[in-house]
Amino acid sequence: xxxxxxxxxxxxxxxxxxxxxxxxxxxxxxxxxxxxxxxxxxxxxxxxxxxxxxxxxxxxxxxxxxxxxxxxxxxxxxxxxxxxxxxxxxxxxxxxxxxxxxxxxxxxxxxxxxxxxxxxxxxxxxxxxxxxxxxxxxxxxxxxxxxxxxxxxxxxxxxxxxxxxxxxxxxxxxxxxxxxxxxxxxxxxxxxxxxxxxxxxxxxxxxxxxxxxxxxxxxxxxxxxxxxxxxxxxxxxxxxxxxxxxxxxxxxxxxxxxxxxxxxxxxxxxxxxxxxxxxxxxxxxxxxxxxxxxxxxxxxxxxxxxxxxxxxxxxxxxxxxxxxxxxxxxxxxxxxxxxxxxxxxxxxxxxxxxxxxxxxxxxxxxxxxxxxxxxxxxxxxxxxxxxxxxxxxxxxxxxxxxxxxxxxxxxxxxxxxxxxxxxxxxxxxxxxxxxxxxxxxxxxxxxxxxxxxxxxxxxxxxxxxxxxxxxxxxxxxxxxxxxxxxxxxxxxxxxxxxxxxxxxxxxxxxxxxxx
Numbered sequence: 001x002x003x004x005x006x007x008x009x010x011x012x013x014x015x016x017x018x019x020x021x022x023x024x025x026x027x028x029x030x031x032x033x034x035x036x037x038x039x040x041x042x043x044x045x046x047x048x049x050x051x052x053x054x055x056x057x058x059x060x061x062x063x064x065x066x067x068x069x070x071x072x073x074x075x076x077x078x079x080x081x082x083x084x085x086x087x088x089x090x091x092x093x094x095x096x097x098x099x100x101x102x103x104x105x106x107x108x109x110x111x112x113x114x115x116x117x118x119x120x121x122x123x124x125x126x127x128x129x130x131x132x133x134x135x136x137x138x139x140x141x142x143x144x145x146x147x148x149x150x151x152x153x154x155x156x157x158x159x160x161x162x163x164x165x166x167x168x169x170x171x172x173x174x175x176x177x178x179x180x181x182x183x184x185x186x187x188x189x190x191x192x193x194x195x196x197x198x199x200x201x202x203x204x205x206x207x208x209x210x211x212x213x214x215x216x217x218x219x220x221x222x223x224x225x226x227x228x229x230x231x232x233x234x235x236x237x238x239x240x241x242x243x244x245x246x247x248x249x250x251x252x253x254x255x256x257x258x259x260x261x262x263x264x265x266x267x268x269x270x271x272x273x274x275x276x277x278x279x280x281x282x283x284x285x286x287x288x289x290x291x292x293x294x295x296x297x298x299x300x301x302x303x304x305x306x307x308x309x310x311x312x313x314x315x316x317x318x319x320x321x322x323x324x325x326x327x328x329x330x331x332x333x334x335x336x337x338x339x340x341x342x343x344x345x346x347x348x349x350x351x352x353x354x355x356x357x358x359x360x361x362x363x364x365x366x367x368x369x370x371x372x373x374x375x376x377x378x379x380x381x382x383x384x385x386x387x388x389x390x391x392x393x394x395x396x397x398x399x400x401x402x403x404x405x406x407x408x409x410x411x412x413x414x415x416x417x418x419x420x421x422x423x424x425x426x427x428x429x430x431x432x433x434x435x436x437x438x439x440x441x442x443x444x445x446x447x448x449x450x451x452x453x454x455x456x457x458x459x460x461x462x463x464x465x466x467x468x469x470x471x472x473x474x475x476x477x478x479x480x481x482x483x484x485x486x487x488x489x490x491x492x493x494x495x496x497x498x499x500x501x502x503x504x505x506x507x508x509x510x511x512x513x514x515x
Contacts, residue, residue, distance in 0.1 A: 050117050053108075054226030055233075056331075056342045059382040060187050061108070061116050063431075069158060072274035073186045074165075076155040076425040077194050081178040083418035086209070087170055091130040093204035094168060096214070097197065099123035103188045103222040103341045104197075107164050118223070121164070131169035143173045148425075151181040155427035159185060181425060188222075190344035192330055197340055206416030222341030229334075233378070241379035242387050245348070248372070249324070249388060249399075252350055256314050256323040257401040257433045258456050258464055268396060268455065275453040276430025280501050281446060281465045281494045283473070288445040290476040298360065298479075300367050303406035306438055308359065308366045309472035310404060311351040312483050317467060324350045326400030326432075329377045346381045347373050348400060355484025359475040362483055401433040409441030424498075434461070436468075443505055462495045469494035 053061060064073050098104045105121040131154075135146040150171050159165040165185030172178055182194070189197070200216060207214035260266060283291075295302045307327075315321050331345040349369055353362050381399075389398040412421040430452040438447035451461050467488045474486050496504075 049121075050119050051223040052226075053116050053118055054222060054342065055229060055380045055382070056345060057118070057187055057226070058116070059380065060342060062382065064187070067274060068271065070274065070429070071156045071158070071183075071427050072429040072431050074155060074183055074427060074429075075186050075189050075191070075194065076151070076181070076183050076427050077198075078151055078182065078423040078425045079180040079198070080412075080421040080423045081180060081418050082421075083176055085176070085178050085418060087130065087132065089208045090170065090201070090205050092208055093201050094130055095128045096204045097200045098126075098128050100200070100216070100219045101197075101221075101340045102219075103193075104166060105164055106188060106222075107162050108187060109162070120221075120223070126164055131167065133169060133171045135171060135173055140174075147171045147173055147179050151179065151425045152428065154181050155183050155425050156429075157183075164188070179423065183425075187342060189340065190328075190330075190342050192332060192343070193340045196338055200338070202415050202418070202420070209416060217336075217338060220336050220339055222339065225335055225339055225341065225343075232334075233380070238379060238383060241376050242383060244372075244376040245379060245384055246387065248350055248376075249348065252324050253320060253322050255397075255399060255401040256318060256320065256325060258317065258451075258460055260455055261457050261460075264455070272396065272452065272454050274429050274431060276428055276450055277453055277458065278426060278448045278450050278498075279458065279461045279465060280448045280496050280498055281469055282496045282501060282504060283445040283469065283494065284492070285444050287473045287476060288440065291445060291472070292440070294363075294476045294479055298363055298367075300363055301406075302440055304366050304370055305363060305476065306406050306472060307349070307351075307370070307404055308353075308363050309475050310436060310468055311353055311366070312359070312362065312475070312486060313464070313468040313471045313488065314402070315353055315483075316471070316486075316488055317464065321354060322350070322352050324348060324400055326397075326403045327405060328403070329374065331377065345377060346400070346403075347377050348384070349373055349404075353483050356482055358480050358482055359486065360479040363479070397432055403432045403435040404437075405435070406438045406440070409439040441505070446501060446504075465495045466490075466493075 060073065067073060102120045105123065105126055106118045107121065107126075108116060108118055110116050133147075133150050135143050135150065138146045150169070154167060154169055157167075159167075165188060167183050169181045170178055171181065182198070184194070200214075203216065204214040260268070291302055291305055295305045298305075307325075311323055311325070314323055314325075325348075326346045327349055328344050329347045331343045332339070335343060351366060351369055353365075357365075385398050412419055414420070430450050432450075432452070433455055434449050434451040436447060436449050438445060449461050449465060470488055470490045470492075471486045473490070473492075474481060
């Protein structure tokens, strides 16, 4: 049966969100948009200084207008760096990359009529500096913890108005031990853009070490991509996409979420704080192996298999069999690989599970759901909201409340004579009710729920972890078990604290933020 999107296409869209290692090791990016006309880089002396927001920037701008001031809409990442790093060359490389990409020199404002726009600075207009921190005065055993505190402070520090919302900092822990902290406003980045940025940064750094100019393809401004995307949607594509979603979501229930705190009395706070916390989980090696084996046997992705178990566990918790969740799609099928900017787009997944169907049958239904969603993922999320939820409280995410990702884990790798390893930076925020992120590593699958402290008790989230993990483990062990018969409790404890997880993963540590 043709689901409109092949398994390979589905896997590509999902993998693009996590291609850190391959992105670093890959060949120079091609500036041709896949499946469309080439995106042409303008002349270096382009006179453009202002431009309309892109479609997804408009959505994010509306989100930010509804948020209290703070870091809820920042994207953070970090790298552990081991080796003879030369900080002055890294800062020089940063200036080079910023000079190549307009979006890194873009600030935002509003016209007199209240219309938002982006103002693009010349390569030398905005100051570009690598902030420096040194924790070598702290006892060696406490330096990692001290560096973590620095990264959290950087992730939460507000950006100055009128300047590009980006900062990079280098933390020195020893003679050849460093951490790089990077923070950007979501208006100028997503996770794939962050990996492209870091790849270019260390490619240029390596070239500077050798006294040469880095061989990089021409960069394409984000505004050029945004203009082409708007033109495509004006050609009737948007109407077709929205018609699909109107059919798919007709009669859908309220977005699925966990039980709220008893103290809230069933009512959400009028003004959310977006304060967040993270609760971690770790799966046995056997469950990881069975998850991957079942996915191969049923010709689905591990993303789909784990999602089916998530939907089943939410159905068990809420008593609802019809659920709507969100999951991001990379939205890069028509963009050059080296494009920087906000392309990530929320995708809705409506899942209807029946207690009497087997997990295997439910998995086939989920494959159809995910494939259909991916084949209609070009509809901008804001267009869906305007069409399907014109009356809503903009303080909370409409159409979905829980977000889900499943990503490959990336081993440490070497580049420019340095060993690089992603590390976690916790901004202590949650833009959604909760986000479940799972990783598949050679040391076993693990994951976390990031959740809103305004809405949920820690014990509720821990119970959600145990229910989901128990049902997933049972389902991949025996996929012919009926959904209604999957156990939701076990003697095994899946919830772990971050110290337990780091001990299991060794020096790798948990992964960084992927939005």
